[in-house]
Amino acid sequence: MSRRDHNGPGLSPAAGRIQVDAALLARLAARLTERDRWLLRLLHEHRVLTLPQLTQLAFPSPRAARHRMLMLYQHAVLDRFRPSLPIGSAPHHYLLGPAGAAVLSAEQGRDIGYRAEHVAALAHSAKLAHLVGANTVFTTLAAHARHTPGCELERWWSEHRCRQSWHGAVRPDGYGRWRDGGRGIDFFLEYDTGTEPLARVAAKLPSYQRLADSSGITDTAVVFVLPTAARERNLHALLRPGSVVPVATALTAGNPAAAVWLPVGGTTRLPLTALLPSPAPEPW
Structure with a gap:
C-alpha cells in the first residue's frame, strides 16, 4: 500500500476538458x-x-x-x-x-x-460523507506510514471487495492490515456517522463473531470509529466484554495510527497493533 513520491513527465495544461478519443x-x-x-x-x-x-x-x-x-x-x-x-x-x-x-x-x-x-x-x-470518512481512516494510516519508518498499510480493501470476499457474511466499511515495527494486525472497520441507532451499530458485531467461529480466525479486530465521545461511551455500554474477536473504538478526530483505540471493557487507549495480545499471523 505504501507509495513513494513520484514526479514523472507532465501533461500539457488545457483551458478546458479535452475530448476523449x-x-x-x-x-x-x-x-x-x-x-x-x-x-x-x-x-x-x-x-x-x-x-x-x-x-x-x-x-x-x-x-x-x-x-x-x-x-x-x-x-x-x-x-x-x-x-x-x-x-x-x-x-x-x-x-x-x-x-x-x-x-x-x-x-x-x-x-x-x-x-x-x-x-x-x-x-x-446521502452516503458520500460516510464513504469519505471511512476512506480517511485508511488514508491517514497511509500518510503516517509514508513518514514513519517501520510502518505500512499493507492492505486496504473497499466495502465492495469485502462483501464479495466474505460472500456477504460480514459487511464492513473496509478491511485493512496495518504494520507498526514488528507487529501487525488485520482489522475490519465500522465507520459511524451518528445517523443510525446505536443498537443497530452494536448489532453488527455478532456477524463477525460467527465468521470467526466458522473460520477459526479470531485475531482480526473489529474497530468502530465514532463522531463523539458521548456516542462512544454509549456504544461501550452495549458492547459487553468477552467477544471472541478483539473489539475497540476510537473517535473520528483521532489519528488511527496513534494510541486512540479503547478496547471494550478496557480503560486505557492503545495503538492499533496492541489490540492483539501477540504479533498477528499471516493475514486472511
Missing part, C-alpha cells in the same frame, strides 16, 4: 506516471478520494497534488465535484473519469464497468 489515449499511454496509474486503481476500488486524501497518499504538498489533479481532470482521466456545505466550501472530490476508465480497461484487458452517471449519483448521495 484515440489520440488522447495514445498520449496518455506515454505520459501517465506510475503514481497516476496507482491512483487510478485506488479510485476504481474506493470510488472517491478528496484532494487532502490524495495529498496524504502520494504527494509532497497540497500544491503539488492540486496541480497534478487539475491536469488529470482536464484530460478526462479524472472527474471531480465539490459538494455544497451550509458554511464554507468542501475540497474537490475526485473520481475515475472516462479516459482513466479506458486506461484501466486496457490495462486489465476487460471493461471495468465505468458509467458517467455514477459520478453525478455519488455527488448527491
